[in-house]
Amino acid sequence: MTAGSIELLELEQLVDxxxxxxxxxxTIHMRDGNKIRTDAFGPSTADKFMPSYARSSVTSAQDxxxxxxxxxxxxxxxxxxxxxxxxIASGRHVVDDSEVPLAxxxxxxxxxxxxxxxxxxxxxxxxxxxxxxxHAVARDEIATSETLEDGQLH
Amino acid sequence: xxxxxxPEVKRVRxxxxxxxxxxxxxxxxxxxQKYQKIVRIAAEAQWRQDHPGEAVPPDFRDSVSLTIERIxxxxxxIFMLFEQHQAYVQYxxxxxxxxxxxxxAAYSDAPIPQLPALSPYDDREFREVVADxxxxxxxxxxxxxxxxxxxxxxxxxxxxxMVAIERLSRIEDFLVPPNLAPPTxxxxxxxxxxxxxxxxxxxxxxxxDFVLTDGTKSHGWFREVPALLEDLREVVNPSETGPLxxxxxxxxxxxxNIHRFWEVSSLERVQFDDTAWGARLxxxxxxxxxxxxxxxxxxxxxxxxxxxxxxxxxxxxQGSIPGVFPTEEGGVLIEWATESLVxxxxxxxxxxxxxxxxxxxxxxxVHAAGNLNDAIAFITASDA
Numbered sequence: 001m002t003a004g005s006i007e008l009l010e011l012e013q014l015v016d017x018x019x020x021x022x023x024x025x026x027t028i029h030m031r032d033g034n035k036i037r038t039d040a041f042g043p044s045t046a047d048k049f050m051p052s053y054a055r056s057s058v059t060s061a062q063d064x065x066x067x068x069x070x071x072x073x074x075x076x077x078x079x080x081x082x083x084x085x086x087x088i089a090s091g092r093h094v095v096d097d098s099e100v101p102l103a104x105x106x107x108x109x110x111x112x113x114x115x116x117x118x119x120x121x122x123x124x125x126x127x128x129x130x131x132x133x134x135h136a137v138a139r140d141e142i143a144t145s146e147t148l149e150d151g152q153l154h
Numbered sequence: 155x156x157x158x159x160x161p162e163v164k165r166v167r168x169x170x171x172x173x174x175x176x177x178x179x180x181x182x183x184x185x186x187q188k189y190q191k192i193v194r195i196a197a198e199a200q201w202r203q204d205h206p207g208e209a210v211p212p213d214f215r216d217s218v219s220l221t222i223e224r225i226x227x228x229x230x231x232i233f234m235l236f237e238q239h240q241a242y243v244q245y246x247x248x249x250x251x252x253x254x255x256x257x258x259a260a261y262s263d264a265p266i267p268q269l270p271a272l273s274p275y276d277d278r279e280f281r282e283v284v285a286d287x288x289x290x291x292x293x294x295x296x297x298x299x300x301x302x303x304x305x306x307x308x309x310x311x312x313x314x315x316m317v318a319i320e321r322l323s324r325i326e327d328f329l330v331p332p333n334l335a336p337p338t339x340x341x342x343x344x345x346x347x348x349x350x351x352x353x354x355x356x357x358x359x360x361x362x363d364f365v366l367t368d369g370t371k372s373h374g375w376f377r378e379v380p381a382l383l384e385d386l387r388e389v390v391n392p393s394e395t396g397p398l399x400x401x402x403x404x405x406x407x408x409x410x411n412i413h414r415f416w417e418v419s420s421l422e423r424v425q426f427d428d429t430a431w432g433a434r435l436x437x438x439x440x441x442x443x444x445x446x447x448x449x450x451x452x453x454x455x456x457x458x459x460x461x462x463x464x465x466x467x468x469x470x471x472q473g474s475i476p477g478v479f480p481t482e483e484g485g486v487l488i489e490w491a492t493e494s495l496v497x498x499x500x501x502x503x504x505x506x507x508x509x510x511x512x513x514x515x516x517x518x519x520v521h522a523a524g525n526l527n528d529a530i531a532f533i534t535a536s537d538a
Contacts, residue, residue: 029445046448123510126510133491
């Protein structure tokens with residue numbers, strides 16, 4: 001598992017600003033009380049080795065959380081983040097796929113990107129997501145508020 | 155038991171001079187036919203919802219047929235029974251309950267219940283037929299309608315019927331296109347297990363009520379395995395502290411939510427430890443297939459059992475408390491995670507174990523696989 005093994009599909013682009021933080025949404029099934037599971041930072045089956053993050057250069061943590069809660073099947077309960085440099089140091093690159101055409105009925109969050117787990121074995125997935133976990137919890141939760149209902153005021 | 159209090163007997167009393175002496179004028183039979191039609195609409199709607207895309211069986215209508223058991227003196231006090239067709243008895247019973255609830259509500263102050271099985275088309279027809287019940291009455295006559303043999307009847311007269319018609323009509327009815335087809339979507343049958351508390355048992359109907367650990371209430375039938383009656387008797391308990399039971403069979407989901415067990419094939423009493431992680435494992439028993447954003451298998455019995463045995467042995471109460479999580483594959487992930495070290499034991503859906511640890515800054519992790527003892531040894535060793 002090396003950051004050097006890069007294979008991008010058409011219209012995918014590498015995110016090359018190592019300082020940029022990418023946001024990960026934490027849903028109810030990713031936590032046991034205040035404990036966050038390490039695989040929250042890796043792919044679920046539906047992700048197909050491309051777990052979704054959102055670029056801080058395009059969207060705010062709050063907007064990313066709100067978008068997720070309003071469009072995904074599970075509401076976001078918190079936002080954590082890793083930097084692009086930390087993902088690369090963990091062994092994999094970050095891919096911006098915002099220009100890739102969507103299939104019918106699909107939606108994609110603003111600033112959508114993913115940490116590229118493609119081609120990794122089960123053990124390699126475990127290691128990478130755990131390394132991302134270390135970075136994310138060291139940064140601590142990124143402050144956001146619960147998404148408001150439509151029409152609800154602050 | 156008196157005939158009036160037998161649950162299977164339907165009582166309708168017609169009062170007025172023309173009914174005295176137990177006489178039942180032929181033209182009054184239409185009222186009984188109307189009641190039968192009300193129940194049939196509800197039963198057929200339920201059938202269509204349970205069998206999307208299928209035609210209602212030819213003998214189904216006959217299964218929801220009333221017959222007059224007897225007429226008592228004093229007035230036309232009529233006791234009716236459904237003709238017995240065991241194949242559809244559950245539809246008959248549920249439809250009668252639903253129909254009776256709407257009639258009683260229409261003639262009392264109770265809110266008129268919504269019947270979810272009814273399409274907009276069925277719902278409108280159903281309300282029209284209920285409103286039509288009592289149309290042959292003259293001002294000195296009434297129908298005393300009994301929801302069951304023991305409760306007070308509601309009285310259907312020319313006057314009360316006017317109020318009921320108003321209560322049964324809804325502005326939405328004018329907005330429903332007349333050619334709306336009955337719904338055939340939204341119901342899904344899967345083979346599944348749930349852990350729940352059995353709260354009520356109806357032995358005569360081969361039916362029981364249960365409540366999941368998250369508070370969801372539902373019911374199920376065991377018509378094809380009558381031997382389960384004895385098992386159910388051992389676990390039925392209306393209190394919140396009744397025993398947990400794993401119920402396995404054909405589970406019906408409506409719009410992704412638990413509807414009922416269409417047929418139960420087996421029951422098994424289960425018990426989780428009275429600990430924080432025991433409570434957590436209990437939570438997992440309520441997860442349905444697709445719990446994780448449309449993906450996610452139900453957590454398997456062997457994984458729950460394996461996780462419980464491992465957690466007992468690992469004795470997390472003595473040290474740091476692990477996070478306990480369901481996995482998409484139907485297993486349980488037990489994880490001790492800090493900013494500097496992650497150790498985990500994953501109980502796979504087949505009951506086997508995979509172990510992993512990684513220290514912050516380390517290039518590679520430690521991976522292992524094995525049985526319960528191997529998992530305990532892995533964690534114990536990394537504790538040392």
